[in-house]
Amino acid sequence: MTTPSVPEREAACLALLEQSLISGESPDLTQYPAHVLDGALHALVKRHGAGAAPLLRGIAERARGKDLRRTARLAMYRLQQSGVAMPSPARGPVGPVVRLEAERPIRAWLSGIDGTGSRAVWILFEGGLGGRLSLCSLILNDEAGILESAGGAITRKRLDSELRTLREHQKLPWVETDPARACALVGEALALHGRAATQPPPEFSRWHRLFAPATEPGGHSPPTPASEVDPIVLERSGKLLELPELLGWFVDPGRIHEDAVALLEARETRLVVSDQIKAEREAAIVDAVIDKHFIGEDRRRWARRLSEMASIFRATGREEPAGLAEGAAAALTDEGRTARSIPLVRGLALRGLTMGAEVALGRVKLDQVSRAPNRQGR
Structure with missing residues (x-):
């Protein structure tokens, strides 16, 4: 199958924009790169002038993808420079100054395993009040569960500094891993506590709600037969x-x-x-x-x-x-x-x-x- 040319893609994008002008629904532009959208918006503004302004505003505010929103804002700017007044941004209901967002793991790191069966695990969470970053730092052991727990709010700059220091001084290898993988290891540690009728250290209480005990021991990958x-x-x-x-x-x-x-x-x-x-x-x-x-x-x-x-x-x-x-x-x-x-x-x-x-x-x-x-x- 022949890949569509740029003019062909711009024409298809323009047709989608025209349809959105008629229906009033937001178009799904995720299949088009920014340069294709830019060409289509040029043609749309040339045809409809001020009539395209509400659609431009909607794309600039709600399009999926930063590049697409930036392209729409550029088209709005060009339209304003031609003397067309743009509609005011839509005003949603006034919400709280600081929003409480669900916390989710976005990055994680693991150390190698030492001779006692222990390893360090870092999990970076995003969310909570204002969508801040929080670093959960744990020492996990494959016999005793969670040995140590620390961490708290952290900035990206501080995180980068801590990672550099860690890599310079950590005796064991230190690698980034899938956050879900790291969370699963914590779940296995919690399951160990459950089977042994023991408790994680008190410092873990602030993180406990973010992890679920594993139902059965896991593994990184199936061993070689x-x-x-x-x-x-x-x-x-x-x-x-x-x-x-x-x-x-x-x-x-x-x-x-x-x-x-x-x-x-x-x-x-x-x-x-x-x-x-x-x-x-x-x-x-x-x-x-x-x-x-x-x-x-x-x-x-x-x-x-x-x-x-x-x-x-x-x-x-x-x-x-x-x-x-x-x-x-x-x-x-x-x-x-x-x-x-x-x-x-x-x-x-x-x-x-x-x-x-x-x-x-x-x-x-x-x-x-x-x-x-x-x-x-x-």
Whole structure:
């Protein structure tokens, strides 16, 4: 099909304007760009002179699209310059000086997920008294729900400044996301509170009405089907633990104290045993930790964290770690696959055991390496 020429489009637009002059109804001009409307208005004014003034006024006030309204105002100006008096703007009923508008999310940002399963979420709302901007700042945790809540009214200039500062100093990746997506994550956090019979922090009360609890756990995107997981990709999944963003990822040392002590004893035994026996003993301890802590809801939680981080990596243009994270997430989602066979899982368990051994030796304090959610911030 041949695209209509500009003169053809102006003629069609002019016909629509002529029809509106007769019917008195506002024309729908959304299909016409400003330059086409400008040509049609030139022809309309040339034909009807002052008779076109009410229609010009209506388009200038009610047309959908700033460019269309601006074009109509320009046509009004030209008509006035020719000596034609324009009709006064329509006066609607006098409303309140400050209007109360429904608040709606218009922008949102997410951080990556830290080793405790926590992430920062910012959601910018528009509305309320005078249609002002408000920033809701939250820390969400995938076990405990909403850990922290802050925010309030903010200007666009202040928001831009805060975002610059955040990107400069935030240790985790920070990406913009769909506001509906961010709101869904808050809904999931509220659902966690509901299942655990706990309450969000008091500071969240000002935002609570803007969110609805999720009816079921969600996800950013469906994981790769287990049958499609590339064995080579899965074998390289342990490389993820070398990334700065995942240095804090490991099994909570507080939950594997006895296993950590056993690992420490196996490594420091004075018995004369071969390196092979030592390696087998260490592997058995790692296997035991995996068998206890990568099952059921814990396993699904790790899979979700990896899936979420895959989306973060992809949003920041890092396709390789995104693919590794997706592969590991899919493998964990496959309940028929033993978690012991996933290199990333073995790395998470071994790193947790190593941290636990450091605690047992008194070199670090447990609260310094605990992966339990902390309501006091991070």
